[in-house]
Amino acid sequence: MSDMITKKLMLYFPKCECEKPIIYHLVKDHDLIVNIFRAKVTPEEEGHLVLDVTGTREAIDAGIEFIKTFDVTVSLTGIGVVREDDRCTHCGYCVPYCPTDALRVADDKTREVLYDETKCIECLACVRICPFGACTSTF
Amino acid sequence: MKTYEQINDRIESGTAVVLTADEIMDYVDKKGLEAAAKEVDVVTTATFGAMCSSGCFLNFGHSTPKIRMTEAWINDVLVYTGIAAVDVFLGATQIRHGDPANMYHPGDFRYGGGHVIEDLIAGKSLQLFALSYGTDCYPLREIRTQFTINDLNQATMVNPRNCYQNYNVGINNSDKTIYTYMGQLEPNQKNANYSSAGQLSPLLNDPFYDTIGVGTRVWLAGAHGHVYSEGTQHAGHCERTPGGVPTEGAGTLALTADMKQMNSEFVRGVSLRGYGVSLAMGVGVPIPILNEQILKRTCVRDRDILAPVIDYGHDYPQKTGKVVAQVNYEQLRSGQIQINGKKVEVGSLSSYHKANKIANILADEIRRGDFQLAKPIAALPKESSMKSLEKRGENS
Structure with missing residues (x-):
């Protein structure tokens, strides 16, 4: 567990991507511990989500790559x-x-x-x- | 020992010795009072915080045809027009037309008189809308136009009450959150707020008004203005520590200066949730070191200045006069005070950081010879106290 790290991510959801259970897959498929600080992702509107992800560096990188396969922008420096x-x-x-x-x-x-x-x-x-x-x- | 003329001569020749009220105590401790009093010419004091009793007179000049404004708004904030044709008075706490105020409690009060004053000084373009009933000499009935401070003939800040000598610490003994001009106060004494520059504050460095009086030149948000009167609610007769430092509000200053010379960094619109709008002002006041006694009083430290802790849940609004406790500014600045053995978190509504910056700017201006001291033409009263408003003629 010593190689576990935590990164703060800010996700930007364009209108179309709010129906997909992205966070679920981060937990289930990428073995990430997720701590959501604030989320506003509503149908017919663009959305934002600020969260911490904890896991191995590889898992976090893979998780970020997974998120990017959707039309979602991932920012490592973005702050709400x-x-x-x-x-x-x-x-x-x-x-x-x-x-x-x-x-x-x-x-x-x-x-x-x-x-x-x-x-x-x-x-x-x-x-x-x-x-x-x-x-x-x-x- | 020294006169205003001698100090001003040294300022003019660029040889004046100037320290801030934040620096002077250690300096005097090191040099000794007698030697320091000979050497130091001026101690600069300053404060930065919300000062609700602030406002300004503006003169727009005349349109063609002319109008005698009877109602007017700047950026939808009502101004007072019951003076000459195109003169108006804009007050800091006026809320914007249509603001729901506390209809949905607590209201946000995002924009009001204080913000208009800040925008004006920042050089922004503002909207004037004015109405009139029309007269033979002033036929225009309505005008809507954009203007900046440069378009005005005069923009004169006239603040009836600034620089409270000392101030309350707000706390809340009730069982619900309250929204006051001392900020948001959580129930059951969970937090407390204060508002004073303490050891850097002008009137705490001259507690008996020996040098600060009517006519004293002051630094008002970057402009050079002056004290035009005692401030409203000035109460020189007050409780004091054995060292002479007031332990309650006490003295105040009425200040004026040309807004065209001001810097908007030091004039800031304030929104207090659930309370209203106001204006935060930065003020610097130089104290001439005429003798040892005056120097000694500028050496006051935060730990020597006591502030009354007042319950804004009951005692303040109901005017009971009760003081929950007395604490000093060193304790307040530590971020935590003890009330009846309980730890209470403390926040500040005034900025010591900005006050210190102002004291240093003023000190530099004096050292460069750009700011001369003015000898007061009248002293502030020491014996006046605060009167109350009596409710007379009510049906009983």
Whole structure:
């Protein structure tokens, strides 16, 4: 199990691909552990899905290749919650509401608020409360 | 020991010694008060946070034919037109026409007066829509046009209350989430929010208003403006620590400056979920080090400044005057305070990061000789206190 890794994926579904059980096959055929953070895939609309996949590197690569056989775009760097740095005033209001410390105060001196995208679980708490609209959801 | 004239001479010659209120304590600890007071000319203070009592007067110039605006909206935000023909006042907390407000609670309040002010300063094109009943001298009945700040004759920010000396820490003792101007407060004291630059804040560095008064030149979002009056609700007579630091709201400043000189990085529209819109302002105020006592007071540290923790679930709205606890800003900035032995997570609505940036920008402007100090023409009152609104003439 030591060679298990986790990757965060963002999938983009064009209108036509929402009827297919892609995630089911990732689990069943590619032996991947799937943790879906947020999904909005509805008929007649384009959709997005943000998830963690855990498995061997080979299994993850094969899973990604499988997804790509559909008309689905896979992004390894895509994130569902974006912080616009020049909108952020670094007030720190969001920090206690962020459950995973993805948003945190850097240090006592600068009191800059840092955003670590890899820790974000897309709960959208910051999107709802940021007074300056600095955090937005891409879908 | 030093006069405003001597300090200004040094500023003009580019030799003034300027430190920020964030730097001065360690400097004085190292040099000693007496030596530092001789050496340091100015300590810069600053704050950045929501300041609801802000707004601006705009003059549009005249259209052909002329209109005397009786109702007007900028980007669908109502402005006050009960003044001369093409003058309007735009207030920071005015919500947009058609905004459902809290009809679907909690409302989002995505756009309002504060956002219009930010967009104006950012140079964006805005829509003016104005109506009139028409007069012989002002026949036009309606106008709809686009404009930017450069098209205006004057855009003057006039803020009746900025820079509260100290402020409440909001907490919620009730059993449901509440949405306040102190942010979203979770039930049963789960979290708390504060809003002050603490040791960097202007009036906390001059607690008895020895140098900050009417006429003091200030840095307002990048423009050079001034204090035009005591701020509304100014209450110099207040509870203080033995060191003289107010332990409640206390003093306030009324500020004005030319918006055409401002930078939109420091003037930001604010949306507070379930509450409304506002404006976050960046303000810098220089303190001339005229003597040792003034320097000593600028050395105040976060741990010496106490803020009252107030229950916004009951005590604040019902005006009971009850204070749940007192905490200092060092504790608040740690992100966690203790209330009755229970740990409470703390967030900030004001930005120390931006305040520190402003204090450094102002310090640089003074060092370069670009910002001269102005001696106040009148002091802020020390003895005034807050009056209440009585409900009279009700049927009993």
